[in-house]
Amino acid sequence: MPDAFRCVVLIPSYNSGKLLRRTVSEVLAVWPDVVVVSDGSQDGSQHALDDLLLQHAGLHLVRLQRNGGKGRAVLYGAQWAEQSGFTHILTMDADGQHPAQDLPDFMAAGRQNPQAMILGKPVFGPEAPAVRVWGRKLSNGLVWLETGGAVQDCLFGFRIYPLKPFLQAMRMSRFMRGFDFDPEIAVRLVWMGLPARNKATPVRYLEKSEGGISHFHYGRDNARLIFMHVRLILTWVWKKLCGKRQLFPAEKHAQNCGSHGV
Template identity: 40%
Template sequence: MYNHEEAIGPTLASVLDYGYPVLLVDDGSSPACRDVLISLERQYGDRVCLIRLEQNGGKGAAVKAGLRQLLKQGYTHAVQIDADGQHDLNDLPLFLELGMASPDALVTGYPRYDESVPALRYYARYLTHVWVWINTLSFRIKDTMCGFRVYPLAPVVELLDREPCGNRMDFDPEVIVRWAWRGLPIKNLPTRVHYPLDGVSHFDAVKDNVLISLMHARLFFGMLVRLPSIIRRRRNG
């Protein structure tokens, strides 16, 4: 997380209500946010662990660091949740249940928006969906940018060690496309998403859109290289 000192406390408390330990990843936040995170770690004791990246690397960099840390600590699965409170944590038991029923699958949410969603973001994300459908030659991924996910740790960290995935907002779509290229299972789960009126967005309209465009180009050529194996897997499966 990066500079969500107002939202992280309520979000963390809601997650802890379900009895699972939480790893907070501070992506080089400001001193004010850093101090809030340190205070939360002290407040909750061994229920909360905090790691801090010295420099802000982007959402993808923070998620990668968290996944690797959890695998190192001996966990088999991790739930990714955004710190800003936009995800409906009442759905958390559904994600955990599906993750336990399909332990080899990447479980990803697909949003059900309310009226708080910005119209531009709502329509723009479908451009990414179309490119992902092209780059996977399938419709089995219903949403590619939702940050509410369950990852099997060993295979996703192995993927990250071998293949490039973006460090900013391009991470979520890229990692799931590369997961799909490997023929690994994906489960889609509807989830309610709300954009708080006082929410803080760290999406850089220029930088992140350029990175996402470059990602789509990179994935398209990667799909062309993998096309024979994708078609062969479809015929055999």
């Protein structure tokens, strides 16, 4: 009987510098299956894994020739994972923000709930930039409306997705390829009926002296988020007007996970 939960850690990376090798090494210390998608990187970071690829049979690298955005990179990685026999992906960033030590707890939650999304809910430390913490409150409020409260943090990319519905949702839309990926995919999957499990986990913000990086462009990416929410809210209103009372079929399944499993 095939395993209902076979998960690979999927790390999209664009010009991640020295943090990529550090992140991948931390993951390999606790989980053997990892695929890194180098999204048109030009800083040489894609070559920082060359020796690790020889040492770890479960580590794979997908190289994309041009930078196309986080969502596009994750889609390529998810397609690779499907072809390689995996049932789930756990996405995490390459910049050191997501804690590799929480991977076993997330994997346990995913194995216990193979039909659900496991969504990281960030616990911010004192070093977190105030503009980041407060800026996401608006998006979270809108996504709360769009999902009936099922998704408690829409921008945190530390998540487990079941592959089949994930790929179905991605292939149905030409959006969700850039910074709009994390919030929109969660909303779309809730609308498709996928249960959401929200699991608290710490988030780290590294200083520039530690190699900390950010590819967020306030003008471009905030405009992208505004456009995304306009599209989603119009869809939400349309479905309401059409009398689709079960707009949030997974709402009753939404719940919080503890810090050590479901």
